[in-house]
Amino acid sequence: MALSLPDLPVNLIYRILNFIPSKENAIIQVHETCRALALKTTELFARNYFSSGSWRLTRRTVSALTGISKHKYLNPALKDITLFRYTNEYEDGLRYSLAEGIDIKELGQSLQTLANLRSLNLADFNFRDTEKFLGDLLATLSLPSITDFGLLKVLVHASDIGKFITLHSNTIKTVVFDELDLIAPAKGAWSGLLSSLTCLKDVELIHIRKPLKCGIYVRFEPEDEEDPTFHRYVELDTRYDECGCNMCQKYSDLHWSFAEYRLGTDAEKEDWTRGLELMVAGSRTVDFVCSYGKDWRMVKRGGQA
Incomplete structure (x- = not known):
């Protein structure tokens, strides 16, 4: 499965950013863009995932x-x-x-x-x-x-x-x-x-x-x-718990019985x-x-x- 950008190692992200001319303050722009996107998608994120x-x-x-x-x-x-x-x-x-x-x-x-x-x-x-x-x-x-x-x-x-x-x-x-x-x-x-x-x-x-x-x-x-x-x-179902004793392993009807009720x-x-x-x-x-x-x-x- 392909990795998303946040999943990439920090050193790999640094290598990618090295291709961006530093004199144009591109790294600052990338940082601000990610922050702005996070803020602008908060409502969508909350509605879909929260x-x-x-x-x-x-x-x-x-x-x-x-x-x-x-x-x-x-x-x-x-x-x-x-x-x-x-x-x-x-x-x-x-x-x-x-x-x-x-x-x-x-x-x-x-x-x-x-x-x-x-x-x-x-x-x-x-x-x-x-x-x-x-x-x-x-x-x-x-x-x-x-x-x-x-x-x-x-x-x-x-x-x-x-x-x-x-x-x-x-x-x-x-x-x-x-x-x-x-x-x-x-x-x-x-x-x-x-x-x-x-x-x-x-x-x-x-x-x-x-x-x-x-x-x-x-x-x-x-x-x-x-x-x-x-x-x-009332809809009733009977279930069984195993108590773990040797007798229960031999005789299934010795299990502790409990019930479920639906209405x-x-x-x-x-x-x-x-x-x-x-x-x-x-x-x-x-x-x-x-x-x-x-x-x-x-x-x-x-x-x-």
Whole structure:
């Protein structure tokens, strides 16, 4: 693949410029031309290449988002943001995060200032030192244009999400929860969150994959998974995680099972609301215990989710 001019080595660029008469100040003109082109194409660049962005959340990222929010062309162009928790690893496997040094108010203000922010996704905030940070961040946000909200591998208090969804109930159309782990309240965390989703005005999709409660799988369908009433309103798929034990390598049905739920797509409000009500009714935690006696079996234990 041919190299573009910025990809050329500095010494090669110098050799090219040596063919330009220096007495005519050509090098200065080339430099000024490139700078002028950059300035004059900023709006085009922003419109074509800056509609979405993903950042590891550090203090530098917050400063960058603040600068973007103040930029004439970059601000209106940025519509889709994904923020990941920044972690680093020492040789002994210990992890640390720079979240403690982040100004949450500055981050929230920069996100709120983005004129056309449509999609906000938060990922990998699944450590015990992040739930308060994430809750404080959601509490500061008021995003008038948001339509898509996603949480991937996030550990958080249910009420923090519920309040955010309620605040943006007029605009949010798509909700994706992937490995969302609710650590509180002790009773009814998922039931309360699902109930808050019923306040959304115009849903296109609610997708919940691998729901967790304090690290334990959650199921929303009735004990009778073949219940036709439930499947009329909610699309359910069962998936399996491999726990890595020797028994799982021999017997595939020993894998930990989790579920995916989809509702809202091409449905009337009454339909997806009814689907959520049925999910609330069937909400429960599911824990599996393997018994390796003569007749090995799996015992399923449940509790309130």
